[in-house]
Amino acid sequence: MTHMVENVSRRGVLKGAGIIGGLVLTAPLVSKGLMAAIKKASGQLEASNYLSISEDGTVNIYIHRVEMGQGSRTGLPQIIADELDADWSRINFVAAFGDQKFGDQNTDGSTSIRKFYDTFRHAGAAARMMLEQAAAEKWGVSADQVMAKEHRIHNKATGKSADYSEFVAAAAELPVPDATKVSYKAKADRRYIGKSVRNIYMKDFVTGSSQFGQDVRREGMLYAVAKRPPVVGGKLTGYNKEAAMAVKGVVDVVELPVFEKPIMFKPLGGLAVLATNTYAAKKGLEAAAPEFEAGDNGGYDTAEYEKILWQAIDGEDVNHLKRGDVDTALANAVTVVEADYFVPHLHHAPMEPPAATAEWQGDTLRMWVCCQDPQSVQDTVAPYVGLKPVQIHVEATLLGGAFGRKSKPDFAAEAAILAKHAGKPVKMVWTREDDMQHSYYHTISAQRVKGALDVDGRVTAWKHKTAFPSIFEIFDPRTEGPVAMEMGLGLLDIPFETPNLQVDAGKARGHVRIGWMRSVTNIQHAFALGSFVDELAHAGGKRTDDMWLELIGSDRMIDPAKDGADYSNYGETLDRHPVDTARLKAVLKKAVEMSGYGKEMPKGHGLGISVHRSFVTYVANVVEVVVGDDGRLSVPRAWVAADCGLAVNPDRVKAQMEGAVVFGTSIALHGEITAKDGRIEQSNFDGYPVCRIEESPHVEVAILETTGVPGGVGEPGVPPVAPAITNAIFAATGNRIRRLPIGHQMTA
Amino acid sequence: MDFKINGRAISYDGDGEMPLLWYLRDLAGMTGTKFGCGAGLCGACTVHVDGMAVRSCQTWMDDVEGTEVTTIEGLGTGDMLHALQIAWAENNVPQCGYCQSGQIMQAASLLADNPNPTDEDIDMAMSGNICRCGTYQRIKKSIRDVADGKIKGGKL
Ligand code: FES
Ligand code: FES
Numbered sequence: 001m002t003h004m005v006e007n008v009s010r011r012g013v014l015k016g017a018g019i020i021g022g023l024v025l026t027a028p029l030v031s032k033g034l035m036a037a038i039k040k041a042s043g044q045l046e047a048s049n050y051l052s053i054s055e056d057g058t059v060n061i062y063i064h065r066v067e068m069g070q071g072s073r074t075g076l077p078q079i080i081a082d083e084l085d086a087d088w089s090r091i092n093f094v095a096a097f098g099d100q101k102f103g104d105q106n107t108d109g110s111t112s113i114r115k116f117y118d119t120f121r122h123a124g125a126a127a128r129m130m131l132e133q134a135a136a137e138k139w140g141v142s143a144d145q146v147m148a149k150e151h152r153i154h155n156k157a158t159g160k161s162a163d164y165s166e167f168v169a170a171a172a173e174l175p176v177p178d179a180t181k182v183s184y185k186a187k188a189d190r191r192y193i194g195k196s197v198r199n200i201y202m203k204d205f206v207t208g209s210s211q212f213g214q215d216v217r218r219e220g221m222l223y224a225v226a227k228r229p230p231v232v233g234g235k236l237t238g239y240n241k242e243a244a245m246a247v248k249g250v251v252d253v254v255e256l257p258v259f260e261k262p263i264m265f266k267p268l269g270g271l272a273v274l275a276t277n278t279y280a281a282k283k284g285l286e287a288a289a290p291e292f293e294a295g296d297n298g299g300y301d302t303a304e305y306e307k308i309l310w311q312a313i314d315g316e317d318v319n320h321l322k323r324g325d326v327d328t329a330l331a332n333a334v335t336v337v338e339a340d341y342f343v344p345h346l347h348h349a350p351m352e353p354p355a356a357t358a359e360w361q362g363d364t365l366r367m368w369v370c371c372q373d374p375q376s377v378q379d380t381v382a383p384y385v386g387l388k389p390v391q392i393h394v395e396a397t398l399l400g401g402a403f404g405r406k407s408k409p410d411f412a413a414e415a416a417i418l419a420k421h422a423g424k425p426v427k428m429v430w431t432r433e434d435d436m437q438h439s440y441y442h443t444i445s446a447q448r449v450k451g452a453l454d455v456d457g458r459v460t461a462w463k464h465k466t467a468f469p470s471i472f473e474i475f476d477p478r479t480e481g482p483v484a485m486e487m488g489l490g491l492l493d494i495p496f497e498t499p500n501l502q503v504d505a506g507k508a509r510g511h512v513r514i515g516w517m518r519s520v521t522n523i524q525h526a527f528a529l530g531s532f533v534d535e536l537a538h539a540g541g542k543r544t545d546d547m548w549l550e551l552i553g554s555d556r557m558i559d560p561a562k563d564g565a566d567y568s569n570y571g572e573t574l575d576r577h578p579v580d581t582a583r584l585k586a587v588l589k590k591a592v593e594m595s596g597y598g599k600e601m602p603k604g605h606g607l608g609i610s611v612h613r614s615f616v617t618y619v620a621n622v623v624e625v626v627v628g629d630d631g632r633l634s635v636p637r638a639w640v641a642a643d644c645g646l647a648v649n650p651d652r653v654k655a656q657m658e659g660a661v662v663f664g665t666s667i668a669l670h671g672e673i674t675a676k677d678g679r680i681e682q683s684n685f686d687g688y689p690v691c692r693i694e695e696s697p698h699v700e701v702a703i704l705e706t707t708g709v710p711g712g713v714g715e716p717g718v719p720p721v722a723p724a725i726t727n728a729i730f731a732a733t734g735n736r737i738r739r740l741p742i743g744h745q746m747t748a
Numbered sequence: 749m750d751f752k753i754n755g756r757a758i759s760y761d762g763d764g765e766m767p768l769l770w771y772l773r774d775l776a777g778m779t780g781t782k783f784g785c786g787a788g789l790c791g792a793c794t795v796h797v798d799g800m801a802v803r804s805c806q807t808w809m810d811d812v813e814g815t816e817v818t819t820i821e822g823l824g825t826g827d828m829l830h831a832l833q834i835a836w837a838e839n840n841v842p843q844c845g846y847c848q849s850g851q852i853m854q855a856a857s858l859l860a861d862n863p864n865p866t867d868e869d870i871d872m873a874m875s876g877n878i879c880r881c882g883t884y885q886r887i888k889k890s891i892r893d894v895a896d897g898k899i900k901g902g903k904l
Pocket of ligand 1: 782783784785786787788789790791792793794803804805806
């Protein structure tokens with residue numbers, strides 16, 4: 001990646017943020033390949049789209065990524081502040097609105113730190129060097145005679161120092177040093193990178209003053225709730241407008257535009273009620289009693305659909321990776337082990353249901369949305385209100401969790417349509433029932449794995465087939481099952497040295513909206529991988545950790561292309577983020593050491609282990625379960641060893657790993673969305689339980705920092721959890737769980 | 749009918765069946781109390797009515813006549829925060845933060861009733877409060893820290 005910084009005109013964001021005068025650096029916009037920019041504008045130093053310094057020395061950091069619990073709005077500023085050697089208390093944290101100039105704002109795929117680390121570091125370092133140079137010129141010394149530290153420039157010879165504000169105006173006249181000329185701080189000198197800086201929103205969180213999408217209020221605002229067709233592609237057929245209007249507080253009843261394929265992020269249609277408060281809107285909607293016809297997907301029944309998936313597993317193979325000759329190896333094996341795994345649809349269920357507020361201001365539309373990507377809100381909303389995306393000003397509020405759901409802004413389009421209709425600001429409130437019944441669900445999947453063992457219990461072949469409806473079908477209806485990107489999440493980088501390896505997909509079509517959920521298809525793939533290694537270990541008479549180490553084999557970098565795979569490596573090059581088996585083994589060994597895996601356990605107790613690389617981060621899990629005589633299951637403890645390269649904020653990395661264990665435990669124990677007659681059967685936390693405090697394990701986390709390059713953090717903790725739990729159940733009881741959720745399988 | 753929110757006198761003459769949650773959020777503009785499920789299943793909307801933790805989504809306006817309602821905004825006094833609020837910050841409990849108003853209100857009522865709860869007492873009292881981000885072990889630690897006197901109220 002090249003780092004270029006050049007002069008451009010001063011950016012609107014600064015005017016928008018009301019900042020006048022200072023220094024602004026623009027570093028490259030990595031994801032969309034845009035150029036960096038700088039402008040010497042009225043004495044303000046503009047070091048980047050992400051950084052400016054005002055004349056009073058205030059450092060303005062424009063945080064283009066959203067905050068949904070992963071800590072990016074604290075972690076990204078840490079990077080700039082560190083290289084700039086800024087005083088944290090003099091930073092003005094500006095939540096940036098949606099604008100292409102910020103590059104990729106889609107806060108998704110565990111990318112915020114890993115994709116923007118270099119850019120933010122460069123911005124901070126470049127601004128620091130400009131301030132140093134300005135000081136050197138003013139003091140008539142060479143640049144190596146001065147040094148920036150704690151928001152001051154120090155003259156090494158005289159010991160004299162002065163605040164950054166003294167040099168902002170002069171620094172703003174200087175060219176921005178490019179990446180080849182920028183010097184970065186030594187690791188030992190870091191003040192913020194690698195430190196557990198407290199979340200910038202902490203006080204707001206604990207006093208209830210933080211603003212989430214559901215909390216937005218505008219003068220004269222109406223509240224909207226809607227009933228959408230319960231089946232995707234269904235249509236509104238009738239409703240009682242008078243009854244709704246008779247409810248006190250109801251202002252209007254509005255038909256939403258009819259939904260048409262492709263699914264994309266389009267709103268689903270249906271009926272909305274506008275009222276002066278949410279309660280009145282809900283009552284009005286109930287009185288309106290909208291009715292719907294089902295349409296094409298009215299026959300979708302997940303129990304029946306499972307049979308179709310197994311037919312796909314039995315049927316045509318679409319090959320994605322091939323090494324050696326698995327079929328011959330299986331035919332010659334001393335022992336063949338075969339197992340089928342099933343994972344149902346899942347739902348994100350963020351604590352905050354989706355919400356969006358829209359307000360027209362002349363010809364432009366202002367929106368406040370708990371979205372993962374404000375630019376995608378612009379693009380999704382624009383055609384519904386006859387505007388260009390740039391005419392829509394979108395602020396991403398705080399998100400009360402998201403896990404992938406809020407990167408699909410169907411709900412934002414509803415708010416915009418209704419605000420246009422009403423001529424007033426409208427907040428579109430999704431209820432929990434709406435959230436559960438109109439999600440972009442994690443796919444439903446079947447997998448079959450076959451393994452060949454030789455006389456020494458060594459694995460000579462691994463054959464893996466997966467079938468599930470693809471996310472990509474929502475964009476391209478012709479998609480028939482897994483695409484390479486989805487296969488790449490866990491199956492194309494299988495880290496085994498076995499001479500014979502084959503990965504195939506089976507075709508499948510979707511009948512609900514399929515979307516990405518925290519760690520995506522790694523969920524089912526890691527479940528099958530982690531379970532099957534355990535099965536092979538037992539078949540081969542080995543400890544599971546030993547079987548993992550044997551399968552992984554020598555220390556090496558894996559290139560899946562050598563086996564014919566189209567592997568995307570989470571959008572990273574293999575040079576920067578190799579698939580490194582030594583790191584995988586290291587986290588596995590660490591988790592074993594932390595947990596004492598392999599030791600004798602009391603009756604009814606079991607330890608299970610699994611390990612997985614995803615989002616270029618390596619995570620191993622050991623989980624302890626306790627199974628009572630009646631089959632009652634509890635998961636008291638878990639140990640996580642994670643190697644995410646550089647951990648910019650170690651406490652947030654730990655917190656993400658702790659949370660991922662709880663999220664993964666919810667998947668393993670409870671997660672199941674089912675459909676009947678095309679309708680989702682679950683509607684709230686009674687039908688779709690998630691782990692509560694007494695069910696959630698106590699998690700101990702170790703961070704192994706092996707490189708200086710940050711990997712993903714928000715998602716990679718999830719995949720190894722479910723197989724570690726089911727393996728622990730096997731260790732405790734001999735009962736092998738091959739379908740999720742565990743649910744009542746233990747007591748049935 | 750009359751009642752109090754965080755010490756302030758309120759009179760209300762609207763629909764008696766309106767859940768307190770929507771009164772607080774939409775009519776009073778106090779959005780610290782969160783909407784999570786609307787069905788008594790998640791605890792995000794927890795407030796105190798006469799010192800007792802209740803789910804405001806399941807509490808009608810008729811029910812609060814003559815009572816003192818306390819919300820997260822009124823748990824501390826001005827800048828002086830409740831010990832639990834400090835403990836939450838010290839232990840970096842919140843991830844997304846959305847459930848935490850309800851968690852803190854529930855925990856405050858637990859400690860008011862039972863200043864030295866066992867781990868089982870904590871599990872039992874907090875079981876109705878979902879945290880989808882999975883911050884439970886830090887919630888437990890924070891409650892313990894306050895119960896053990898390690899963390900006191902103050903400024904943040
Ligand atoms: S919103 Fe009241 S319990 Fe969930
Ligand atoms: S912190 Fe996100 S739901 Fe609890």
